[in-house]
Amino acid sequence: SQQGEEDPQALSIQEGENATMNCSYKTSINNLQWYRQNSGRGLVHLILIRSNEREKHSGRLRVTLDTSKKSSSLLITASRAADTASYFCATDGSNYQLIWGAGTKLIIKP
Amino acid sequence: NAGVMQNPRHLVRRRGQEARLRCSPMKGHSHVYWYRQLPEEGLKFMVYLQKENIIDESGMPKERFSAEFPKEGPSILRIQQVVRGDSAAYFCASSPSTSSPEQYFGPGTRLTVT
Numbered sequence: 543s544q545q546g547e548e549d550p551q552a553l554s555i556q557e558g559e560n561a562t563m564n565c566s567y568k569t570s571i572n573n574l575q576w577y578r579q580n581s582g583r584g585l586v587h588l589i590l591i592r593s594n595e596r597e598k599h600s601g602r603l604r605v606t607l608d609t610s611k612k613s614s615s616l617l618i619t620a621s622r623a624a625d626t627a628s629y630f631c632a633t634d635g636s637n638y639q640l641i642w643g644a645g646t647k648l649i650i651k652p
Numbered sequence: 653n654a655g656v657m658q659n660p661r662h663l664v665r666r667r668g669q670e671a672r673l674r675c676s677p678m679k680g681h682s683h684v685y686w687y688r689q690l691p692e693e694g695l696k697f698m699v700y701l702q703k704e705n706i707i708d709e710s711g712m713p714k715e716r717f718s719a720e721f722p723k724e725g726p727s728i729l730r731i732q733q734v735v736r737g738d739s740a741a742y743f744c745a746s747s748p749s750t751s752s753p754e755q756y757f758g759p760g761t762r763l764t765v766t
Contacts, residue, residue, distance in 0.1 A: 640745075642694035
């Protein structure tokens with residue numbers, strides 16, 4: 543069953559603006575990961591945040607985790623056209639499988 | 653260090669034929685995961701394998717689908733007697749160990765059943 547749910551489903555912003563995507567999940571987790579998928583391509587791991595962490599940064603990416611609300615957010619600052627992609631959150635299931643949301647489709651307009 | 657490799661990238665099969673999807677994990681990775689992605693949807697877990705062992709196949713349909721990861725060679729996802737509903741992108745991911753939760757994905761195989 544689907545664990546994570548991202549919102550919004552689609553987001554269109556101007557280049558240079560910040561993009562924020564949210565993810566909610568249902569069961570307790572050990573960690574939460576964000577991945578990017580360019581159209582028709584495989585998935586690229588962006589960042590992992592563990593359940594005992596509240597915030598993590600990687601370059602222009604900032605991820606927050608609120609385990610009390612079972613939610614996470616991904617912020618991309620100073621967006622670029624190359625950031626256009628679908629973004630997925632994934633939580634750890636039993637046996638280390640990843641459980642995925644449906645994704646947010648991000649479009650950066652030049 | 654080559655990434656996860658999958659082949660073929662695109663596969664077209666008629667209803668009733670067999671589809672074989674191959675995945676070579678990253679060098680040094682002994683854990684392989686298969687996922688299926690329908691258009692406009694997230695990935696759905698199918699099966700988790702270690703060398704010569706199926707660890708978790710709870711996401712794989714009981715009939716027509718099978719997976720293996722032999723001691724030598726790539727992991728194989730096999731779909732027998734394909735139906736139109738099997739049309740999807742199938743992704744393989746690998747990880748070095750269970751203590752490393754990050755998974756590294758291949759480019760996927762897009763299966764089209766006509």
